[in-house]
Amino acid sequence: MDAAQFNSVILPLTDQLFRMAKSIVCNDEAAKDAVQELNAKLWENRSQLDKVQNLTAFAMKSMRNLCLDWLRTKKPNRDVPLDENLIATMPNPHQLIEQKDMTNYVKQLIDKLPELQRTIIHLRDVEGLEISEIATITATTENAVSVNLSRARQKLRKELMAIWNEKVM
Amino acid sequence: MKQIDDLLKKYFKGKTTLQEENFLKSYFRHEKVLPEHEIYKSLFQVFDEKANEKMAEKDSEKKVLPKVKRFWKQTVAISGIAAALLVIFWLKPIEKNEDFVIVNGKKIENTQFAQNYALEKLNNVSNTLENNLKPLEAITTVKSSMEPVKKIPQIKKRLEKIEETITLNN
Numbered sequence: 001m002d003a004a005q006f007n008s009v010i011l012p013l014t015d016q017l018f019r020m021a022k023s024i025v026c027n028d029e030a031a032k033d034a035v036q037e038l039n040a041k042l043w044e045n046r047s048q049l050d051k052v053q054n055l056t057a058f059a060m061k062s063m064r065n066l067c068l069d070w071l072r073t074k075k076p077n078r079d080v081p082l083d084e085n086l087i088a089t090m091p092n093p094h095q096l097i098e099q100k101d102m103t104n105y106v107k108q109l110i111d112k113l114p115e116l117q118r119t120i121i122h123l124r125d126v127e128g129l130e131i132s133e134i135a136t137i138t139a140t141t142e143n144a145v146s147v148n149l150s151r152a153r154q155k156l157r158k159e160l161m162a163i164w165n166e167k168v169m
Numbered sequence: 170m171k172q173i174d175d176l177l178k179k180y181f182k183g184k185t186t187l188q189e190e191n192f193l194k195s196y197f198r199h200e201k202v203l204p205e206h207e208i209y210k211s212l213f214q215v216f217d218e219k220a221n222e223k224m225a226e227k228d229s230e231k232k233v234l235p236k237v238k239r240f241w242k243q244t245v246a247i248s249g250i251a252a253a254l255l256v257i258f259w260l261k262p263i264e265k266n267e268d269f270v271i272v273n274g275k276k277i278e279n280t281q282f283a284q285n286y287a288l289e290k291l292n293n294v295s296n297t298l299e300n301n302l303k304p305l306e307a308i309t310t311v312k313s314s315m316e317p318v319k320k321i322p323q324i325k326k327r328l329e330k331i332e333e334t335i336t337l338n339n
Contacts, residue, residue: 018224032224102211103218110215126219128187150183156212157181164208 001046009055010042016056016127017063023122024067026111030074034066041066060137064119071115109159117152120145170203177209 001009014035021031042049042059052058110118116138123134131149135142176193179185185193196202197213 015223015225019219019222022222023219035224103215106211106215122219125190125216128191128220130187146183150181153181153183157209160208160212 001049006043006046006049010039010049010059013056013059014039017059019126020060020063020119020122021067023110023118023126024064024115025070030070031067034063034070038063038066054136057133057136060123061139064137068115105163106156106160109156113152113155116140117148117155120148121152121156124149170206173203173206177206 017035017038018031021034022028025031025034038059042062049055049058110121113121119138120134123129123137124131129137131142131145134145138145140148173193173196176185176189180190180193194213194216197206197210198217202210
């Protein structure tokens with residue numbers, strides 16, 4: 001792969017890779033660093049990219065692996081079960097009257113999901129990928145993707161209903 | 170609206186297709202949704218927001234915030250430099266060097282460079298003149314060598330007089 005092909009195939013994925021990285025590391029700066037690091041690595045190994053069939057899936061998978069490494073080295077205990085973690089940070093229902101507060105709260109809920117569920121929610125609901133593509137990127141089975149997707153959505157629904165009920169009452 | 174309820178049930182079970190999910194997203198993009206669906210509006214709104222997020226925008230956002238701080242930092246720094254320069258000029262007026270030469274259309278204020286350049290050019294002129302005047306020197310030599318030839322008419326006249334004198338005596 002020459003420079004022109006690299007610029008036309010890999011660089012347009014930058015925003016998608018950034019969103020993916022951000023969904024895993026939950027940090028803008030770290031996500032940007034991760035994208036730049038991945039781009040540099042892909043550029044160094046560009047001669048081997050010709051052999052890759054689905055470059056988007058390959059890049060997304062590489063991005064996830066890079067971010068997981070980052071999480072392991074920087075924040076080893078980042079994933080905390082949703083229910084335990086939210087008790088401390090849950091806002092008062094009266095603080096959630098504004099829609100903006102609600103969207104911020106939903107973002108927090110998503111960020112608190114376990115990494116795999118967070119990534120699957122991101123790839124499906126934000127990037128709109130097929131279950132088979134998500135299975136390739138996350139190196140799991142399609143069944144595992146469906147199960148984790150369902151669990152993640154139900155957790156979000158449960159939390160939303162809880163806060164909504166308190167708000168209404 | 171039963172369709173939306175059914176789709177939502179399917180959605181939370183993770184059984185919806187991408188097409189059905191897109192239908193739900195477009196429904197929740199509307200300003201007004203049914204009160205019983207309000208609870209999920211923010212969820213789909215967040216997905217839309219995240220999908221439109223760009224790395225470049227994040228950069229520009231970050232650049233906007235420090236601009237205000239940077240403006241003040243720059244102002245303070247520039248003011249400091251200006252004040253320092255004023256003090257220096259006040260304590261020691263600059264001896265402005267107004268000597269300059271134009272070399273190949275460029276203004277040169279470096280005196281040493283200008284002197285060397287001028288010397289070099291003068292040497293070139295000197296060498297050129299020296300080379301060009303060499304033929305003239307040869308002409309001078311020829312001229313001086315030709316001086317005796319100029320005396321030939323005089324010698325001729327004298328010889329004629331001598332011949333006349335000899336003839337008369339005979």
